[in-house]
Amino acid sequence: MPAHEESSNPLVRERDHLAASRAALRAMREDVQALDIRDVTANWVNAAVLQAQIDDRIKALADLSHTPLFFGRLDYRHPVGAQEAEGAEGEQFYIGRRHVHDAHGDPMVIDWRAPVSQPFYRASRNDPLDVDRRRRFGYTGGELTAYEDERLSDPAEEEQTSKLLQAEIERPRVGPMRDIVATIQPEQDEIVRSDLGGTVCVQGGPGTGKTAVGLHRVAYLLYAHRERLARTGTLVVGPNRSFLHYIEQVLPALGELEVQQATVEDLVAARVDVLGTDESAAAVIKGDARMADVLRRAIRSHVTPPAETVVVVRGSRRWRVPAYEVEEMVNELLARDMRYGAAHEALPQRIAHAVLVRMEEAGEAPDDRVQNAVARNPAVKAAVKAIWPAVDPAKLVLRLLTDADFLAAHADGILTGEEQKHVLMAKPARSVKSAKWTAADAVLIDEAADLVARTHSLGHVVIDEAQDLSPMQYRAVGRRCSTGSATVLGDLAQGTTPWSTQSWEQALFHLGKADAVVEELTAGFRVPREVIAYASRLLPAISPGLAPVESVREAPGSLAVREVAAEELDTSVVTACEESLRHEGSIGLIAADARIPALSAALSAAGHSWLSPGEETTAESRLTLVPASLAKGLEYDYVVLDEPAAVVDGEPDERTGLRRLYVSLTRAVSGLVVLHAAPLPEQLG
Numbered sequence: 001m002p003a004h005e006e007s008s009n010p011l012v013r014e015r016d017h018l019a020a021s022r023a024a025l026r027a028m029r030e031d032v033q034a035l036d037i038r039d040v041t042a043n044w045v046n047a048a049v050l051q052a053q054i055d056d057r058i059k060a061l062a063d064l065s066h067t068p069l070f071f072g073r074l075d076y077r078h079p080v081g082a083q084e085a086e087g088a089e090g091e092q093f094y095i096g097r098r099h100v101h102d103a104h105g106d107p108m109v110i111d112w113r114a115p116v117s118q119p120f121y122r123a124s125r126n127d128p129l130d131v132d133r134r135r136r137f138g139y140t141g142g143e144l145t146a147y148e149d150e151r152l153s154d155p156a157e158e159e160q161t162s163k164l165l166q167a168e169i170e171r172p173r174v175g176p177m178r179d180i181v182a183t184i185q186p187e188q189d190e191i192v193r194s195d196l197g198g199t200v201c202v203q204g205g206p207g208t209g210k211t212a213v214g215l216h217r218v219a220y221l222l223y224a225h226r227e228r229l230a231r232t233g234t235l236v237v238g239p240n241r242s243f244l245h246y247i248e249q250v251l252p253a254l255g256e257l258e259v260q261q262a263t264v265e266d267l268v269a270a271r272v273d274v275l276g277t278d279e280s281a282a283a284v285i286k287g288d289a290r291m292a293d294v295l296r297r298a299i300r301s302h303v304t305p306p307a308e309t310v311v312v313v314r315g316s317r318r319w320r321v322p323a324y325e326v327e328e329m330v331n332e333l334l335a336r337d338m339r340y341g342a343a344h345e346a347l348p349q350r351i352a353h354a355v356l357v358r359m360e361e362a363g364e365a366p367d368d369r370v371q372n373a374v375a376r377n378p379a380v381k382a383a384v385k386a387i388w389p390a391v392d393p394a395k396l397v398l399r400l401l402t403d404a405d406f407l408a409a410h411a412d413g414i415l416t417g418e419e420q421k422h423v424l425m426a427k428p429a430r431s432v433k434s435a436k437w438t439a440a441d442a443v444l445i446d447e448a449a450d451l452v453a454r455t456h457s458l459g460h461v462v463i464d465e466a467q468d469l470s471p472m473q474y475r476a477v478g479r480r481c482s483t484g485s486a487t488v489l490g491d492l493a494q495g496t497t498p499w500s501t502q503s504w505e506q507a508l509f510h511l512g513k514a515d516a517v518v519e520e521l522t523a524g525f526r527v528p529r530e531v532i533a534y535a536s537r538l539l540p541a542i543s544p545g546l547a548p549v550e551s552v553r554e555a556p557g558s559l560a561v562r563e564v565a566a567e568e569l570d571t572s573v574v575t576a577c578e579e580s581l582r583h584e585g586s587i588g589l590i591a592a593d594a595r596i597p598a599l600s601a602a603l604s605a606a607g608h609s610w611l612s613p614g615e616e617t618t619a620e621s622r623l624t625l626v627p628a629s630l631a632k633g634l635e636y637d638y639v640v641l642d643e644p645a646a647v648v649d650g651e652p653d654e655r656t657g658l659r660r661l662y663v664s665l666t667r668a669v670s671g672l673v674v675l676h677a678a679p680l681p682e683q684l685g
Helices: 010-033 044-060 163-170 186-192 210-224 226-232 241-247 264-268 280-286 290-300 323-335 340-361 368-375 378-387 393-402 404-411 417-423 439-452 471-479 504-511 529-542 566-580 593-605 644-649 654-665
Strands: 070-076 092-096 107-111 131-140 143-151 200-204 234-238 260-263 310-314 317-321 460-463 485-490 517-521 559-563 587-591 623-627 636-642 668-676
Touching: 010 044, 010 070, 010 092, 010 107, 010 143, 131 163, 143 163, 186 210, 186 517, 200 210, 200 504, 210 226, 210 234, 210 460, 210 485, 234 241, 241 260, 260 264, 264 439, 264 471, 280 417, 280 439, 290 393, 290 404, 290 439, 290 471, 310 378, 317 340, 323 340, 323 378, 340 368, 340 378, 340 439, 393 404, 393 439, 404 417, 439 471, 471 504, 485 504, 504 517, 529 559, 529 654, 529 668, 566 587, 566 593, 566 636, 566 668, 587 593, 587 644, 593 623, 636 644, 636 654, 644 654, 644 668
Parallel strands: 092 107, 200 485, 200 517, 234 260, 234 460, 460 485, 559 668, 587 623, 587 636, 636 668
Antiparallel strands: 070 092, 070 131, 131 143, 310 317
16 A cells, blocks of 8 residues: 555544455455355365365454454555665555455555564664554554554654553453454564474563463464464463463454364373372372383383294295294384384284295295285284284373382382382272373373374474473473474463473473573563562572563552451452452452352352453453462453462462462552461562
8 A cells, every 4th residue: 555644634544444444354254255165166075174164264354343453554665675766655554463455455454464564563763674654553442542653764753652552551351361463562573473493482471471472473373384284283282271261262363263272181181081189299200201211111011022933824835934033123123213003013014024025035926915915914913912012001001000010110220119109009990991090190191102103293382381391291292293393481480380390491302392492571561560579579489590570561559468357358358359340350369279268258248249260251240269279371450369378378388389479469460459467478578
C-alpha cells in the first residue's frame, strides 16, 4: 500500500480501514465456505481430508470481535526491497494477527510473522530499518479508540515510552492467557524468529514473557515452515492440566489450530495407568539419568549366545548354520547398537541369508521370497526366540522394581545398595495390570520402550516450566524431538521439585540438545517493580548468582504486607479478596495446599463463589482459589497471598518451600496483598 498524508481526521480513516478489513476477512471466510469439493475428490477419504482442511481454514478466518484485527502500522520511506536512491514513494502496511486481502488480492492487513512486519518490533531511532513512522492503535471493547505515532526518521522528535504499549501490557486479565503480538519486545522477537533448525533455551524470571515467547515462536515457525511442520507435527508440553487450559487459547487466536498440548505424564502414560505415588527419595532416583543405563543393561541381558546349530529343513534338504556363525551375527548386531526390537527383527533375516548362501553354493537360485520363507521357518523362529527373545517394556520395568536380585545384577556399579532399596516396590505386584504404577515408573517404561523401538519424533517441541523436569523426563521429551528442534522455557529460581534442574547445560544434555543456545530474558513486563523487588529478596537463598528481574513497570502502592492475629487470618483474607474485587480484572487467592479447605469454607460463609486454576473468569466470577502447588505459570491482576510461612512449610525442604513462595509472590500483574499471622520467612526480612 502506498504511504500518503493523513486526512484531517486520522482516527476516522483508521476506523474506516478497520471496517473494510473486517468486511474483507468476512469475504475471505465466505469464499472458503462456498467451496464445492464434490467434483474434485477421487474418493470419500480424499473428500474427508479436504473437508477437514477447509473446516480448519474457516476456523482460522474467524473474526474475533474483541480481538483487534490489526494493532499497528508501518509507513516505510521507500518501497520495500527497493534502493533508497530510486526515490519512489514509500509503502504503508497494517500489522495484525493474520493476513487479510481485498477482492483484488491486495493486502489490507499483514501477518505479524511476515518479514515486512519485523521492523514493527525491531526498528528504533538508532536503526529505523527504513521506517518513517510506526503507529500503534488502542482499542476499547474491540473498537479502535486511539492511536500513537513514532517518527523514527525524525531526529528532532524526543523518544518517549509508549502509553498504548504500557496500557496493553497492563490490560486486565479476564480470561485465559492471551497473545502478546502487539507488545513483543526486540529481545523477545529475536527468540521468536530464531530458526527452526536450532534449539533455544530461554531462562526468564517472573513476568519476562518466556511462555508467550515460546508460544509465539511456535506460531512463527508454523508460518515460516508450514509444510514441513504440518508433516512432522508440533507439541507444547506444560507442567499440568490447569496450565495447559490457561494457555490453550493463545495459538488458536493466532490462527494455529493443529498444535498438540500435553503434560509429560500424558506422553508417557499410554502403556500403563498411573495410580500410585513415590516417596521423594524414590522419585529422585527413578528420575536420575543413571536409570537409563540400568534399563539398557537389563534389556540387553535377554540376549543369550546360541548353544546349538540352526537346522532348516526345506523339502528333502537340511541346511545348517553352526552356532559360532549365529553368534557372530548376534555380536555384530550388539556392536551396531541397534534398537532391541529392530535387532530382533533383523536376526532371522541374517540367519536366512546364511542359508541362502549355502543354497547358492549348492547350485540353487533362491530369491527374496525364499529368504523371507526361511526367516519364518519354525527352526529359525525357535532359535531367535531363545537367542533374542521379544521384550515387553512394562514387564521388564516391573521385574526391575520387584526382583531385588534382578535389579542388583543390572544396577551394580550404577546405583548404591541403598538407592536400589528405595526404588523397589514396597508391595510387589504380580502383574503389569495390578501394579500401582507411579509417574516416575511410567517414564522408565517409556525409556524401555524406546530401547526396544524408536519413538516417533516431531518437528518441534516446546517445553514450559522445564526447570521442574527430571533427567529421565528430559530424555522422554527429547525422544519426541530427536530429529527436530525444541524451545525450552523455564526459570531456575522457580524449580520446586526435588529433582529440579540445577543448570541448563545439564538439562539440555539430557534432552539430547547439548548444542542449544541459551538466552536470558531479564526485563520484566508483567510484575510491578515493587512486587518483584520484594520477591527477589529470596533469590540469594533459592538460586545464588541468578540475576533478579528488572521490571519496566513502576506501580506505587502495588504491594501491601499485613500482619494479623491468627484467629482473624481467614476473615482478613476474605476481606482482602473483597477489596481486590473492587478493581477490574482477575483475582487470585494463593495459599498453601493445606490451607485451601479452610479458605474455601471462609469464602463460602461470606457468600463468595470461586474458580479453579485455569478456569475462565466471567463477569459473575473473577476470583480463583489457587493451591500454591498449581500457581506456577498463572497470572492474575490482583493476588492475595495467604500465610507465606505455610507455603514454605508445605514443601519437603526449606529451599523448595522458598522457591514455591517465590512463585506465589510473582503472580500479580497490578497488585499483591500478603497476609500473615506466623512470622514471615527471615529471607524476606
